[in-house]
Every structure is written in structure tokens, then in C-alpha cells.
Amino acid sequence: MELYGLQDMTLSGTSYAGVTSQPHWSGLSADPVTLPEQLQTSLDLADQLQIYSMAAGKVLPLRSIQLQTAVGKYLAPGSESGNFEHRSVLMLNDQCLAELCYQSDQAFTPLIQHQLWQLERQWLYPLRNTLVVVRLQQLALKDSLTDLGNRRNFDDQFERAVQLANRRQQACALILLDLDNFKQTNDNFGHPAGDDVLIAVADAMRQTLRASDCLFRFGGDEFAVLLTADDALSAELVAHRLVKAINQHHVCNQFSVTASAGLAQLALNQKAELLFSRADEALSQAKQAGKNAVKVALLNQA
Numbered sequence: 001m002e003l004y005g006l007q008d009m010t011l012s013g014t015s016y017a018g019v020t021s022q023p024h025w026s027g028l029s030a031d032p033v034t035l036p037e038q039l040q041t042s043l044d045l046a047d048q049l050q051i052y053s054m055a056a057g058k059v060l061p062l063r064s065i066q067l068q069t070a071v072g073k074y075l076a077p078g079s080e081s082g083n084f085e086h087r088s089v090l091m092l093n094d095q096c097l098a099e100l101c102y103q104s105d106q107a108f109t110p111l112i113q114h115q116l117w118q119l120e121r122q123w124l125y126p127l128r129n130t131l132v133v134v135r136l137q138q139l140a141l142k143d144s145l146t147d148l149g150n151r152r153n154f155d156d157q158f159e160r161a162v163q164l165a166n167r168r169q170q171a172c173a174l175i176l177l178d179l180d181n182f183k184q185t186n187d188n189f190g191h192p193a194g195d196d197v198l199i200a201v202a203d204a205m206r207q208t209l210r211a212s213d214c215l216f217r218f219g220g221d222e223f224a225v226l227l228t229a230d231d232a233l234s235a236e237l238v239a240h241r242l243v244k245a246i247n248q249h250h251v252c253n254q255f256s257v258t259a260s261a262g263l264a265q266l267a268l269n270q271k272a273e274l275l276f277s278r279a280d281e282a283l284s285q286a287k288q289a290g291k292n293a294v295k296v297a298l299l300n301q302a
């Protein structure tokens with residue numbers, strides 16, 4: 001008897017749309033591993049959606065399936081639009097966990113909807129548990145005011161990025177950015193206005209950068225940007241763009257907020273601490289040079 005091991009059910013590269021159109025999916029009912037057990041093998045919502053979508057693909061051939069939750073939106077790989085759509089809200093104990101949106105070229109008859117609902121019920125507890133874990137992870141790694149990565153998140157990623165860059169002989173750059181005279185903003189306009197400025201600065205930075213996952217707030221008015229590989233090659237341009245974007249943001253403008261930045265490029269086989277201290281020194285120089293400026297650390301400064 002052919003059994004579907006867990007490895008077959010997890011993300012192994014086959015596209016979702018292709019997989020669910022395979023005739024052998026009808027054999028899945030013989031799988032000794034139940035759907036909730038399979039779902040519980042992962043605390044990653046994208047993985048769970050993939051597992052769920054394969055089970056749902058047995059009910060009818062699906063073109064796409066999307067999961068929307070409070071912690072993010074997930075689309076099964078290989079999804080494309082279909083002629084019919086069915087939406088379902090996943091509720092547990094009067095709590096809305098998520099919304100599922102299915103698309104298929106076949107109609108969602110009442111019988112199909114009922115079968116999907118039965119499958120959805122099997123996901124409720126694994127989904128609720130995963131949402132709790134993801135939320136806790138987010139709280140541990142995100143700055144609650146700006147939603148950027150926090151200092152702990154930075155420390156994790158920075159160390160890893162530097163090690164990887166050294167191993168692969170790739171570029172890596174660190175920009176440290178600090179608002180100018182931010183204390184005055186708080187003193188003159190109050191702490192809530194200061195908070196609005198910090199949120200605006202985060203937005204301005206997010207809009208300037210392609211990937212917001214390289215952006216961090218350390219707390220206070222200090223931010224960091226970690227650029228790796230090809231992105232690091234244009235770090236100086238990025239630093240100037242960030243300072244300009246902050247200057248030009250309407251909230252920062254309203255409170256005359258500017259920013260200074262220090263940039264350092266990773267030297268050959270340099271340690272993360274040294275890269276950090278060079279960027280920090282460059283930031284001090286930008287402040288000493290009159291603020292609202294970018295300074296770049298010399299590469300041979302070690």
C-alpha cells in the first residue's frame with residue numbers, strides 16, 4: 001500500500017495547483033496520518049496552508065486558496081484565479097481566527113461547501129495554537145510602536161548576516177540612523193507627538209526600502225538598516241535616500257525633524273561588533289558635523 005509520509009505533505013517544491021490536479025490525490029483517504037496531526041507538524045502558517053490545501057484539493061480541484069489572519073495573509077504556492085469563489089470564516093469559540101478564500105473552475109455546491117466546512121473544523125485548533133505562537137513571536141521580535149524589528153531581532157539577524165557575508169565573501173552594510181534633537185520635539189509638543197514622529201519615520205523608511213524586514217528600531221530615536229549582498233552595494237545611496245525621505249515626510253516636516261546616519265561596509269572577515277562600532281562612529285561624526293547628514297566609515301578603519 002502506498003502511504004503518504006509527512007515529507008510528501010510538506011513544502012517540497014511541487015506547485016500547489018499542479019499537485020491538486022494529480023489523480024492520485026484521491027488515494028489520500030487511506031493516509032494513516034490525520035489532517036490535524038499533519039497540521040500540527042508545523043508552526044508555520046504557510047506550511048499549514050499547504051497541508052490544508054492538499055486535503056481540500058481532494059474535495060474539488062482548486063485553482064487557489066488564500067488564508068487571511070490577523071498576523072498575515074498567505075497564498076498557497078501555484079495559486080491562480082478560477083471561475084468560482086467561496087469564502088469561509090474560521091471561527092472558534094466565537095473568535096474569528098481567519099478567512100479562507102477558495103477559487104476553483106468548478107462550482108462550490110452546497111455539498112462541496114459542507115465537505116470543506118468539515119475539513120476547516122479540523123484545522124481550527126492547530127490554527128488557533130499557531131496564531132498564538134506567531135503572535136508571541138511577533139511580540140518578542142517587533143517594536144510595538146512602529147512595528148519594525150526590535151533590538152533583539154536586530155541582534156539575531158545582524159550576527160547571522162555578517163557570518164553569512166563573510167562565508168560567501170558578499171557585501172554587507174549597516175546604517176545606523178538617529179533623529180536630530182528629538183528630545184526637543186518631545187519637550188515642545190509632548191510625548192504623543194513624539195510617538196507620531198517615530199511612526200512617521202518608520203513609514204518613511206519602509207517606503208524607501210524594498211524589504212522592510214531589514215529595518216529595525218532599537219528604542220528611543222535610534223534605527224538600524226541592515227543591507228546584504230547586492231543591496232549593500234548601494235548602501236550610501238540608500239542612507240541618503242532615508243535621510244531625505246524622513247526630511248520630506250509631512251509629519252516630520254511639521255515638527256522640523258531631521259535625521260543623521262552613519263554607514264559602514266563590512267571589511268574582509270570583520271566581526272559584527274566591529275562593523276557596528278564603525279557605523280556608530282560614523283553616526284557620531286554625522287552628528288558632530290552639524291546633523292542632518294550621512295557619514296561613511298572608511299573601510300580600513302578597524
Ligand SMILES: Nc1nc2c(ncn2[C@@H]2O[C@H](COP(=O)(O)OP(=O)(O)OP(=O)(O)O)[C@@H](O)[C@H]2O)c(=O)[nH]1
Nearest residue numbers: 178179180181182183184186191194195219220221
Ligand atoms: N515620544 C517618544 N519619545 C521617546 C521614546 N523613546 C525615547 N524617547 C525620547 O527620545 C529622546 C532622545 O533624545 P536624545 O537621545 O537625548 O537625543 P536628541 O535630542 O535626538 O539629540 P541628538 O541625537 O544629539 O540630536 C528623549 O527625549 C527620550 O525621552 C518613545 O518611545 N516615544
